[in-house]
Amino acid sequence: MIEVDYSVYLVTDSTMVPESSTFLKQVEDSINNGATLIQLREKKLSTLDFIERAKQVHELTKQKGIPLIINDRIDIALAIDAEGVHVGQDDMPAILARKLLGPNKILGVTCSNVEEAKTVAEEGIADYVGLGTVYKTNTKKDVKDPEGTGPIGIRKMLQVLFKYQKDTGKKIYSVAIGGINHSNANKVLYQCSIPGYGLDGLAVVSCIMANEDAGKATRELVEIILSRPEWTKNITETRSKCQLEDKLKSLRQNKPLVHHITNNVVKNFSANVTLAIGASPIMSELPEEYEEFASTIPNLSLVLNLGTPSSNLMEVFKHAIKVYNKHGKHILFDPVACGASKARLECSRILLNTGQVSVIKGNVGEISSIWKLTSTYEESTGNQASLMQGVDSIADLSEDQIIEIGREVSIDFKTVVVITGVNNYVIDGYTFEKIKGGHQLMSYITGTGCSLGSTIGAFLASAADGNFKSTFNVFDAVVGAVELYNLAGNNAGKVSSSPGTFMTNFIDQLYSMSVAQ
The missing domain is CATH 3.40.1190.20 (Ribokinase)
Incomplete structure (x- = not known):
């Protein structure tokens, strides 16, 4: 199994590309500026056109040594020898997807609630899960909670994954997805964690795919992910134990x-x-x-x-x-x-x-x-x-x-x-x-x-x-x-x-x- 960095996970959307750019340019600029994993998601392309696009994107990812994940379409992934596949809850069952892919490909599964996370843990065959949607988003309309599961829901699913790791010694990696952008990326990482366990990355769509400068947008996102949220700056856990009068001063x-x-x-x-x-x-x-x-x-x-x-x-x-x-x-x-x-x-x-x-x-x-x-x-x-x-x-x-x-x-x-x-x-x-x-x-x-x-x-x-x-x-x-x-x-x-x-x-x-x- 190849080493995977899930930290900056770009999910593509060809409908968002600005007029000043092209689909491949957006993807390439993101790859060259910090994207660590690419998921190719195409819902409307014909199979032939999908294969052609997947080949083009795969050439870009191979040059940088990062994995290409195909959304849903296992046939496309096998046709171009992509590194993995991501399936949703309404797509092919994860167990069958693993049988078709074999043991050495990356398999990701969408989880939107605790029960779905428990199922993934019980099956024990997924390499990672996409947890969400975190916030309300225009890219996914058919979600169980239109407002998003939020950090509260993500933390409940992380507890399931943490228990799986403690029980088995194996880790199912996790990325959060849904409504994540430059304004909330480090907040999501901060809030979507439990003691001893947190997210491995963030999946983003529009904040890069729809940006006039995808390269700059990716660099700025990486910087935000690596930074502390504003409200944590200058905060210390070291107690002063001062008297009330000192505090009143x-x-x-x-x-x-x-x-x-x-x-x-x-x-x-x-x-x-x-x-x-x-x-x-x-x-x-x-x-x-x-x-x-x-x-x-x-x-x-x-x-x-x-x-x-x-x-x-x-x-x-x-x-x-x-x-x-x-x-x-x-x-x-x-x-x-x-x-x-x-x-x-x-x-x-x-x-x-x-x-x-x-x-x-x-x-x-x-x-x-x-x-x-x-x-x-x-x-x-x-x-x-x-x-x-x-x-x-x-x-x-x-x-x-x-x-x-x-x-x-x-x-x-x-x-x-x-x-x-x-x-x-x-x-x-x-x-x-x-x-x-x-x-x-x-x-x-x-x-x-x-x-x-x-x-x-x-x-x-x-x-x-x-x-x-x-x-x-x-x-x-x-x-x-x-x-x-x-x-x-x-x-x-x-x-x-x-x-x-x-x-x-x-x-x-x-x-x-x-x-x-």
């Missing part, structure tokens, strides 16, 4: 701006909390200004609160995530009441598939619902009972269970998890802090949970880990925000007799601890 010095896309019920309270700790709030649902925000404001974060979702607001959410990811700005996601209905959990799935968030904050019921989206969650063994009543958690879990669920969410989504309640848990993988909750009067005021998100957002925007260095530890900053918020709540509760007086005293406490020092 960072907050005061940087005067952060917190962009809220939140529900109407809590906007005023969230804005007042943000101001009380020395940050500035902005409530904007105007997508046209997000690029300007994210590209020009240095100490900026986004608080995305699912609160009152709608079809229009979902599009605003998705656009904001993409823009903030592009510029490496931190995002806090608050999946309000995501366990109250299937529709809300689906909204959370879509948003978490759209991009990377730095923090997921919720009560036990909300985080337990997000846990159902992880690659390690199994329907047959997981808790199927309702975890929420409206926005309130009704999950009855032990502390160990809460921490384990938070840990699995944190690891799968590569994020810091905050679980609120009588005790608060800040979890980053196997690191966690337990922080005593604020005061019982907080439960009588709408928005106290949401405005914790505002406080965390301010600490994120100002890199307030207390370290005063070029690197930033997200976990330390989040711990500081949760400590401040709950300490202020506890202090306010001691001098309050009712929810009304508590609200005023709480804002005063936040101000006195954060600004009036």
Whole structure:
């Protein structure tokens, strides 16, 4: 079997070639500038014309020593002695394809869900799988999920492949396909991985085949694939373990701006909390200004609160995530009441598939619902009972269970998890802090949970880990925000007799601890 580099996998499409170029020129320019594997996909050519085109492409790939994969047509692959074949779920069965190809040719199979990945693993005859579609794409119309399986679905399939490798000692390689381009390539590689296992490459179509300069497009794609996503730059796992006062100094010095896309019920309270700790709030649902925000404001974060979702607001959410990811700005996601209905959990799935968030904050019921989206969650063994009543958690879990669920969410989504309640848990993988909750009067005021998100957002925007260095530890900053918020709540509760007086005293406490020092 030949050595295969799956990293930059070009799937051809002759219908996309710009007028200024030709099909063969697009392929040749890509091969000469970094493409490592070519799949020839032709759905409408006659057999004779397909053979002729395959011969021409094969001459180009052989010159560079890279494999040529023929999509679906085993007869074409055998006719020109191509290195391999890729079959979809509706094409020839993989077992029969292997019999016809023999043991020494490359065989790839499309997988769009866990069951298909399990079948490939059970057969154990494929060399690689194409996982997807990742995102919505115009090149494939007949897909089971028009919006794409997203990184969440890819990770679930990677768990199947990882188990196969551990059980057999053999590896089935994997590439992601569907809607991948220069804007999201390194994000896909970052998000589509599980501990100890990740993708071997990305399959792309239009971002090269439709580009006026296929060579340049390929070079830039290779560079992006080899680079770190913007939001990971300057992030360190080394904890500073600074005191809260050091973190508040960072907050005061940087005067952060917190962009809220939140529900109407809590906007005023969230804005007042943000101001009380020395940050500035902005409530904007105007997508046209997000690029300007994210590209020009240095100490900026986004608080995305699912609160009152709608079809229009979902599009605003998705656009904001993409823009903030592009510029490496931190995002806090608050999946309000995501366990109250299937529709809300689906909204959370879509948003978490759209991009990377730095923090997921919720009560036990909300985080337990997000846990159902992880690659390690199994329907047959997981808790199927309702975890929420409206926005309130009704999950009855032990502390160990809460921490384990938070840990699995944190690891799968590569994020810091905050679980609120009588005790608060800040979890980053196997690191966690337990922080005593604020005061019982907080439960009588709408928005106290949401405005914790505002406080965390301010600490994120100002890199307030207390370290005063070029690197930033997200976990330390989040711990500081949760400590401040709950300490202020506890202090306010001691001098309050009712929810009304508590609200005023709480804002005063936040101000006195954060600004009036």
